[in-house]
Amino acid sequence: MTQVETGPSNFIRNIIDNDLQTGKHQTIQTRFPPEPNGYLHIGHAKSICLNFGIAEDYPNALCNLRFDDTNPVKEDANYVAAIEADVRWLGFQWAGDIHYSSDYFEQLYAYAIELIEQDKAYVCELNAEQTREYRGTLTSPGKDSPFRNRPIQESLDLFTRMRAGEFAEGSMMLRAKIDMASANMKMRDPVIYRIRFAHHHQTGDKWCIYPMYDFTHCISDALEGITHSLCTLEFEDHRPLYDWVLANISVACKPRQIEFSRLNLQYTLTSKRKLNALVNDNLVSGWNDPRMPTISGMRRRGYPAAAIREFCKRIGVTKQENTVELASLEACVRENLESNAPRAMAVIDPVKVIITNYENAKTEQLIAPAHPKDESMGTRSVPFSAELFIDRADFREEANKKYKRLVLGKEVRLRNAYVIKAETVIKDEAGTITEIHCSYDPETLGKNPSDGRKVKGVIHWVDAKTNKPAEFRIYERLFLVENPAAVENIHEVLNSDSLIVKQGVVEISLADNQVEKAYQFEREGYFCADSKDSTAQHLVFNRTVALRDSWGE
RNA sequence: UGGGAUAUCGCCAAGCGGUAAGGCACCGGGUUUUGAUCUCGGCAUUCAGAGGUUCAAAUCCUCUUAUCCCAGCCA
Numbered sequence: 001m002t003q004v005e006t007g008p009s010n011f012i013r014n015i016i017d018n019d020l021q022t023g024k025h026q027t028i029q030t031r032f033p034p035e036p037n038g039y040l041h042i043g044h045a046k047s048i049c050l051n052f053g054i055a056e057d058y059p060n061a062l063c064n065l066r067f068d069d070t071n072p073v074k075e076d077a078n079y080v081a082a083i084e085a086d087v088r089w090l091g092f093q094w095a096g097d098i099h100y101s102s103d104y105f106e107q108l109y110a111y112a113i114e115l116i117e118q119d120k121a122y123v124c125e126l127n128a129e130q131t132r133e134y135r136g137t138l139t140s141p142g143k144d145s146p147f148r149n150r151p152i153q154e155s156l157d158l159f160t161r162m163r164a165g166e167f168a169e170g171s172m173m174l175r176a177k178i179d180m181a182s183a184n185m186k187m188r189d190p191v192i193y194r195i196r197f198a199h200h201h202q203t204g205d206k207w208c209i210y211p212m213y214d215f216t217h218c219i220s221d222a223l224e225g226i227t228h229s230l231c232t233l234e235f236e237d238h239r240p241l242y243d244w245v246l247a248n249i250s251v252a253c254k255p256r257q258i259e260f261s262r263l264n265l266q267y268t269l270t271s272k273r274k275l276n277a278l279v280n281d282n283l284v285s286g287w288n289d290p291r292m293p294t295i296s297g298m299r300r301r302g303y304p305a306a307a308i309r310e311f312c313k314r315i316g317v318t319k320q321e322n323t324v325e326l327a328s329l330e331a332c333v334r335e336n337l338e339s340n341a342p343r344a345m346a347v348i349d350p351v352k353v354i355i356t357n358y359e360n361a362k363t364e365q366l367i368a369p370a371h372p373k374d375e376s377m378g379t380r381s382v383p384f385s386a387e388l389f390i391d392r393a394d395f396r397e398e399a400n401k402k403y404k405r406l407v408l409g410k411e412v413r414l415r416n417a418y419v420i421k422a423e424t425v426i427k428d429e430a431g432t433i434t435e436i437h438c439s440y441d442p443e444t445l446g447k448n449p450s451d452g453r454k455v456k457g458v459i460h461w462v463d464a465k466t467n468k469p470a471e472f473r474i475y476e477r478l479f480l481v482e483n484p485a486a487v488e489n490i491h492e493v494l495n496s497d498s499l500i501v502k503q504g505v506v507e508i509s510l511a512d513n514q515v516e517k518a519y520q521f522e523r524e525g526y527f528c529a530d531s532k533d534s535t536a537q538h539l540v541f542n543r544t545v546a547l548r549d550s551w552g553e
Numbered sequence: 554u555g556g557g558a559u560a561u562c563g564c565c566a567a568g569c570g571g572u573a574a575g576g577c578a579c580c581g582g583g584u585u586u587u588g589a590u591c592u593c594g595g596c597a598u599u600c601a602g603a604g605g606u607u608c609a610a611a612u613c614c615u616c617u618u619a620u621c622c623c624a625g626c627c628a
Contacts, residue, residue, distance in 0.1 A: 009567080010566095014569095033628090034628095035628050037627090037628080068628065070627090070628080071628070073627095074627070074628085124626095126626095127626090128625085128626060131625095131626070132624070132625090135624055137554095137555085137624055138554080138556075138623070138624060139554045139555045139556095140554095140555080141555090142624085169626085170626065172626095173626050182556085183555050183556040184555095184556055184557075185555095185556080185623055185624050186624095188624085191625085191626050193626085194626035195626080196626085210626095212625095212626075212627085212628090213627070213628050214628095216628095233558070233559090233621080233622065234621095234622055234623080234628095235622095235628090236557055236558060236622070236623090237556075237557055237558095237622070237623050238623090239557095240557095259558085261559085261621095272628095314565075314566090314575095314576055314577075315565055315566085315576095316566050316576095318559090318566075319558070319559065320559060320560075320565090320566090321558095321559070321560095321620075321621055321622095322564085322565065322566095323564075323565090324564065324565060324577090325563085325564045325565080325577070325578070327564080327577060327578060328564070328565065328576080328577045328578085329577095330577095331576085331577055331578090332577095338589080338590060339590090343587080372585090372586090372587075372589090372590075373590075373591085402588095404588060405588090413586050415586060415587065416586070417586090419586095444586095446586085447586095448586085455586085457586095457588090458585095458586050458587065458588090459587090460587075520587085520589085522587045522589080523587050523588080523589075524587090525589095547587075547588090547589050547590095548588095548589065548590090549588070549589085550588065550589090551588040552588095553588095
């Protein structure tokens with residue numbers, strides 16, 4: 001069987017190629033197995049792109065979405081819905097219906113019985129502390145539980161009664177009988193079932209015993225016919241256990257677990273627990289705060305799904321520990337938006353400009369292209385009158401040659417409009433500039449001055465009579481340090497300027513823009529209207545990412 | 554001090570015995586009504602270190618070093 005491989009190559013795909021070539025598998029089946037205990041983040045995106053990407057690229061390959069829901073005390077149906085939406089938004093479709101590990105609880109229970117009947121599992125009554133003591137340490141072997149050799153019938157009876165709810169939480173557990181002296185801690189008679197009188201978001205109150213990850217995951221994979229079970233590096237030690245379980249129960253399918261390194265991103269946290277803490281401590285507005293590295297946060301911020309997919313493609317898949325620079329992600333976002341985002345003008349920190357030689361009552365409609373290189377994106381009408389706004393940063397009373405904006409007594413090009421010259425400035429008592437009086441050259445619309453004068457600078461502007469007021473939210477990294485995960489107290493390294501709010505104006509053509517639609521506000525960056533707070537009465541724009549800026553000053 | 558893994562440019566990452574891909578970042582030139590974009594050029598005689606095998610080694614063999622993961626009835 002030949003495979004048409006369009007995705008990026010990596011060691012996992014090499015393994016798959018080989019399995020196809022040798023005939024070990026005819027088709028490939030992967031799965032993305034999130035636990036519904038938090039929102040998906042950029043690290044999950046890597047796994048999603050890997051698993052669903054393989055399903056897309058290999059003939060007849062499929063990828064399941066399976067919720068690994070074996071711990072009802074931490075999980076919630078709200079997360080299920082959010083995760084589903086995030087995967088879909090990222091651009092992927094799972095095979096058939098959504099799966100849940102809890103769908104297999106009955107089968108899992110039967111396999112546990114099989115293990116007990118073979119004397120490969122037993123009910124243990126050690127409490128949590130004792131269990132830990134008996135397990136030994138990294139350098140010293142554990143010792144057998146006193147319950148390890150109890151009769152099979154007794155374990156069978158106890159396990160049945162555990163399910164029936166006869167015993168208290170923590171009083172008993174089912175353990176695999178492997179090797180308490182194993183150098184691999186995971187093989188020291190791991191717990192495979194514990195008692196939890198908890199309501200489960202899928203199975204309700206049907207169960208009071210819940211299977212552990214190591215017992216559940218491999219069997220769920222096998223039941224779904226998964227060929228390659230891809231997970232992160234910290235599960236390498238679990239692989240012998242994964243294989244042990246499948247080797248000792250009556251299932252035919254033996255998926256292969258392959259581990260790859262998780263993604264670390266500079267200045268960001270990718271731990272659900274810690275991200276949850278940011279939300280609970282109100283350090284951010286929610287899981288979808290635009291500063292969050294969650295899929296929903298990035299979406300709200302304006303990152304295109306395609307840019308996130310491209311990023312995942314560029315970072316690759318290996319077993320090496322890595323920390324990717326933020327610049328790499330931002331490059332993908334800019335690259336996508338550069339060609340897809342229509343242009344518009346917005347003034348974030350406005351100061352008024354009066355065109356003294358322009359007829360006061362007049363307003364003309366200038367035509368500006370939506371994109372400088374893509375004519376198919378059309379044009380828009382931009383009103384121009386004697387009163388305009390420009391950004392305070394674009395004017396100086398005096399400046400050196402390198403400053404290419406408006407300077408008193410000098411000329412500058414107004415983007416998509418005329419060349420103007422600053423004549424005088426008006427200030428208030430505090431010395432703050434309130435108005436800049438300029439003259440314009442009527443012969444410079446769409447052409448350079450006929451006398452050959454060179455006007456090097458171009459600045460953006462918004463008509464003062466017809467604009468739309470808008471709020472701009474400028475985002476910076478949430479943390480001051482490259483690796484916030486290594487910091488004990490997150491509060492100490494929180495960037496107090498991670499959100500800066502500005503009140504300004506946008507050109508009138510943006511009055512009825514759509515939420516989450518990307519625009520490039522020329523010379524400022526890429527923005528999109530906030531999906532939660534922007535309304536027609538009060539526009540709110542999130543800065544997705546600034547434009548690249550090579551001006552050193 | 555037990556076990557498992559990983560070491561190729563500032564950050565990712567190809568490479569799988571035949572003489573170091575690519576991306577991001579960075580540095581320069583050009584174009585430009587966005588200091589954007591685009592474009593041209595530069596950027597590892599060297600692959601954690603030391604030995605060895607070979608005509609030939611990042612790739613094979615030794616040893617050393619560094620880093621990460623494992624002692625939840627979490628996933």
